[in-house]
Amino acid sequence: MLALAYGALVVIGTLLLKLPVSRTTSLSWLDALFTSTSAVTVTGLAVADTGSQFTFFGQVVIMLLIQLGGLGLMTFAVLLLTALGVSVGLPQRVVLREELGQSSLHNLVQLAGLVLRVALIIEAAGAVLLAYPFTRDMGLWPGLWAAVFHSVSAFNNAGFALWPDSLVRYVGDPVVNLVIAAQFMVGGIGFIVIGDIWQKRNWRRLTLHSKLMLTGTALLVAWGWFIIATLEWTNPATLGGLSWGDKLLASFFQGVSPRTAGFNTIDINGLHDPTALVVILLMLVGGGSTSTAGGIKVTTFIVLVLTMIAFFKRRMALQIFGRTLGVESVFRVMALTAVSLLIVMTSIFVISISHDGAIFNLGFEVASAFGTVGLTRGTTGELDTLGRCIIMAVMFIGRVGPLTLGFLLATRAVPRVRYPEGQVFLG
Amino acid sequence: MLALAYGALVVIGTLLLKLPVSRTTSLSWLDALFTSTSAVTVTGLAVADTGSQFTFFGQVVIMLLIQLGGLGLMTFAVLLLTALGVSVGLPQRVVLREELGQSSLHNLVQLAGLVLRVALIIEAAGAVLLAYPFTRDMGLWPGLWAAVFHSVSAFNNAGFALWPDSLVRYVGDPVVNLVIAAQFMVGGIGFIVIGDIWQKRNWRRLTLHSKLMLTGTALLVAWGWFIIATLEWTNPATLGGLSWGDKLLASFFQGVSPRTAGFNTIDINGLHDPTALVVILLMLVGGGSTSTAGGIKVTTFIVLVLTMIAFFKRRMALQIFGRTLGVESVFRVMALTAVSLLIVMTSIFVISISHDGAIFNLGFEVASAFGTVGLTRGTTGELDTLGRCIIMAVMFIGRVGPLTLGFLLATRAVPRVRYPEGQVFLG
Ligand SMILES: [K+]
Ligand SMILES: [K+]
Numbered sequence: 081m082l083a084l085a086y087g088a089l090v091v092i093g094t095l096l097l098k099l100p101v102s103r104t105t106s107l108s109w110l111d112a113l114f115t116s117t118s119a120v121t122v123t124g125l126a127v128a129d130t131g132s133q134f135t136f137f138g139q140v141v142i143m144l145l146i147q148l149g150g151l152g153l154m155t156f157a158v159l160l161l162t163a164l165g166v167s168v169g170l171p172q173r174v175v176l177r178e179e180l181g182q183s184s185l186h187n188l189v190q191l192a193g194l195v196l197r198v199a200l201i202i203e204a205a206g207a208v209l210l211a212y213p214f215t216r217d218m219g220l221w222p223g224l225w226a227a228v229f230h231s232v233s234a235f236n237n238a239g240f241a242l243w244p245d246s247l248v249r250y251v252g253d254p255v256v257n258l259v260i261a262a263q264f265m266v267g268g269i270g271f272i273v274i275g276d277i278w279q280k281r282n283w284r285r286l287t288l289h290s291k292l293m294l295t296g297t298a299l300l301v302a303w304g305w306f307i308i309a310t311l312e313w314t315n316p317a318t319l320g321g322l323s324w325g326d327k328l329l330a331s332f333f334q335g336v337s338p339r340t341a342g343f344n345t346i347d348i349n350g351l352h353d354p355t356a357l358v359v360i361l362l363m364l365v366g367g368g369s370t371s372t373a374g375g376i377k378v379t380t381f382i383v384l385v386l387t388m389i390a391f392f393k394r395r396m397a398l399q400i401f402g403r404t405l406g407v408e409s410v411f412r413v414m415a416l417t418a419v420s421l422l423i424v425m426t427s428i429f430v431i432s433i434s435h436d437g438a439i440f441n442l443g444f445e446v447a448s449a450f451g452t453v454g455l456t457r458g459t460t461g462e463l464d465t466l467g468r469c470i471i472m473a474v475m476f477i478g479r480v481g482p483l484t485l486g487f488l489l490a491t492r493a494v495p496r497v498r499y500p501e502g503q504v505f506l507g
Numbered sequence: 508m509l510a511l512a513y514g515a516l517v518v519i520g521t522l523l524l525k526l527p528v529s530r531t532t533s534l535s536w537l538d539a540l541f542t543s544t545s546a547v548t549v550t551g552l553a554v555a556d557t558g559s560q561f562t563f564f565g566q567v568v569i570m571l572l573i574q575l576g577g578l579g580l581m582t583f584a585v586l587l588l589t590a591l592g593v594s595v596g597l598p599q600r601v602v603l604r605e606e607l608g609q610s611s612l613h614n615l616v617q618l619a620g621l622v623l624r625v626a627l628i629i630e631a632a633g634a635v636l637l638a639y640p641f642t643r644d645m646g647l648w649p650g651l652w653a654a655v656f657h658s659v660s661a662f663n664n665a666g667f668a669l670w671p672d673s674l675v676r677y678v679g680d681p682v683v684n685l686v687i688a689a690q691f692m693v694g695g696i697g698f699i700v701i702g703d704i705w706q707k708r709n710w711r712r713l714t715l716h717s718k719l720m721l722t723g724t725a726l727l728v729a730w731g732w733f734i735i736a737t738l739e740w741t742n743p744a745t746l747g748g749l750s751w752g753d754k755l756l757a758s759f760f761q762g763v764s765p766r767t768a769g770f771n772t773i774d775i776n777g778l779h780d781p782t783a784l785v786v787i788l789l790m791l792v793g794g795g796s797t798s799t800a801g802g803i804k805v806t807t808f809i810v811l812v813l814t815m816i817a818f819f820k821r822r823m824a825l826q827i828f829g830r831t832l833g834v835e836s837v838f839r840v841m842a843l844t845a846v847s848l849l850i851v852m853t854s855i856f857v858i859s860i861s862h863d864g865a866i867f868n869l870g871f872e873v874a875s876a877f878g879t880v881g882l883t884r885g886t887t888g889e890l891d892t893l894g895r896c897i898i899m900a901v902m903f904i905g906r907v908g909p910l911t912l913g914f915l916l917a918t919r920a921v922p923r924v925r926y927p928e929g930q931v932f933l934g
Contacts, residue, residue, distance in 0.1 A: 440866045
């Protein structure tokens with residue numbers, strides 16, 4: 081159902097973008113479809129330059145697709161989870177009731193309203209702040225429009241920018257860097273966490289999910305920042321030519337952005353290979369559940385890490401912040417991660433059969449699509465029709481897949497036959 | 508303890524290979540250490556050409572290191588598992604008792620003897636069969652020595668060959684291809700499976716582990732064969748110039764070899780990228796537990812796949828061949844896979860910081876080392892000291908790691924504190 085709604089939105093977007101009033105040049109059906117998919121899935125990979133190949137009307141269409149695709153899913157996720165908590169026997173039910181205090185359909189509507197209100201307030205505040213640098217550089221009306229567009233794009237982690245090189249021209253601008261980064265970090269941490277913080281305002285009373293998300297995000301951001309700053313510090317293609325302060329700012333921005341935002345202030349194609357490898361891993365992890373982010377999600381990654389730690393401590397139980405995570409979590413995480421790797425690997429494999437470029441850059445592009453990130457080393461533009469179709473499919477799966485899978489698991493079947501337990505040797 | 512024994516063997520091997528009597532040219536300490544590590548871990552990655560840079564004495568040393576490293580671990584694995592089954596509270600205990608009928612130390616020694624006898628018989632038979640083509644081409648004594656050396660190398664899945672291009676010159680020779688492939692398939696499936704088949708000789712009475720290993724191996728071989736034949740059929744650098752029959756033979760051989768043997772009859776560096784990607788995955792999976800193989804092992808891979816299937820069937824239980832696999836299996840598989848990916852990714856990351864070549868080929872080399880496979884796209888020879896040291900470490904971990912981890916898990920600690928169960932949103 082979710083997939084159908086998204087598919088319909090993609091089709092409507094394609095038709096609107098194909099209208100002559102939307103574009104300044106010719107645009108093939110495939111490219112219109114690609115752009116619409118990229119906007120609805122808030123990925124940001126582009127085969128047409130948003131700033132020059134689309135008119136103001138076309139850009140408004142893209143912005144609306146981003147808003148509906150990003151917020152729609154976020155609202156839908158919260159509604160779905162809450163609905164499941166009320167009516168279906170999901171184990172999360174108790175948590176959700178505790179966290180959100182929802183127990184009737186009336187509250188559901190209220191909650192959806194809250195999601196939308198918070199989003200619009202943050203987007204409006206972002207636009208006001210961005211208006212200063214953008215009107216200064218572009219004049220009044222174009223600057224205001226750029227402020228609105230990038231604010232929506234940032235909060236929804238869409239990564240669409242009106243400049244062909246994303247935000248490279250604002251690499252040293254603290255307002256642009258900090259406002260946009262703050263927006264996509266809030267948008268990417270997940271509404272459940274925001275709501276929890278808003279309600280409790282006290283670390284110790286936060287839910288386990290919020291604590292994990294905040295700690296995990298802080299660690300991933302610190303790690304990304306550190307790696308990019310260290311490895312790229314003297315790279316003339318990226319940080320090399322910048323001042324000390326700009327190096328720190330740009331490496332911070334680029335360390336946060338791969339976790340689903342997709343904006344860049346330095347040339348992604350100029351990154352050293354090991355840096356690009358770390359960016360790929362960050363893109364695959366993505367952001368928070370019930371957020372505008374893609375990827376396997378931060379909590380999934382944390383459970384993976386906790387499993388490793390438990391393994392080395394010779395324990396079967398995952399313990400964190402005074403709570404135990406059941407084996408069901410381990411089961412879900414393994415299935416999710418395995419399915420994700422399968423999708424990513426299969427996509428790289430199929431595209432590489434007909435694509436001639438470096439397979440590492442192709443892997444970067446597929447990871448970017450799966451995490452709905454939108455960072456690119458240039459390969460997406462070079463892909464043939466098959467390659468573009470697969471990237472579109474991966475963006476779509478990266479966006480609606482995990483939630484759909486979550487729904488599948490929520491309505492779990494109990495096996496009718498119980499077999500005796502078997503044992504195999506592993507490792 | 509296992510790691511210490513292996514470390515000692517590596518050191519002894521290094522000293523012997525460094526002796527002037529072992530080599531025809533100068534050989535640095537690092538290269539001697541690398542060769543010794545590669546032989547003891549039965550990997551087969553080489554920085555010195557075995558056939559030309561080592562004397563007959565040096566080659567005998569390498570063969571003995573392979574025999575001790577390969578068979579030693581295999582024997583040790585069986586003994587360890589059986590010992591655990593007798594004295595420690597390992598869940599596998601029941602199975603092991605059932606399978607091997609072991610219950611006293613006397614039987615342990617008997618079992619170790621059986622492992623050795625079976626190995627020596629297969630190696631001797633292989634040498635006799637290989638003697639025909641090798642004496643025909645090289646003369647009597649060199650041919651006999653080549654037959655013995657390659658037979659030991661094949662059964663132990665070591666992948667060491669006396670020719671710099673491995674077995675490329677025998678690409679169309681059915682005797683060499685089939686004998687060597689048969690040897691490394693038997694050596695790579697695991698002694699537990701061989702013993703089980705020997706005892707039962709009836710599919711339905713085989714243990715779950717044997718059934719999984721045989722089915723999984725058959726599927727992986729068929730898949731590797733199919734992919735390589737399909738993608739490389741017209742590639743002039745690999746299968747392109749061969750006859751129909753040779754294409755089928757070579758693609759079969761190359762489809763089986765990545766699962767840990769490491770011999771090649773076609774140029775690995777000439778493989779198309781998608782083919783190389785599949786080879787990487789096969790190398791990471793590796794062979795069977797308690798075998799001469801590395802990697803995460805076939806059964807681990809099967810449990811991964813079963814978890815995905817169960818997930819899509821909305822079930823929490825893994826069912827196969829009328830048996831249920833407990834959550835403990837899922838837990839172990841996830842920890843093993845996550846740790847393996849962490850080791851592989853970290854190694855690629857660290858080496859790529861100072862290495863300039865294509866990162867994809869570097870990933871190929873690291874996967875080859877982790878699976879103790881030994882196939883190469885040429886990167887290992889180009890690595891600096893740091894890179895070689897990391898490859899050595901990965902070979903060592905790939906060999907002794909899983910068993911050591913298995914031992915860790917067998918002596919699991921029960922957590923003293925039990926926390927209440929928490930819930931997080933995943934995916
Ligand atoms: K994005
Ligand atoms: K090998």
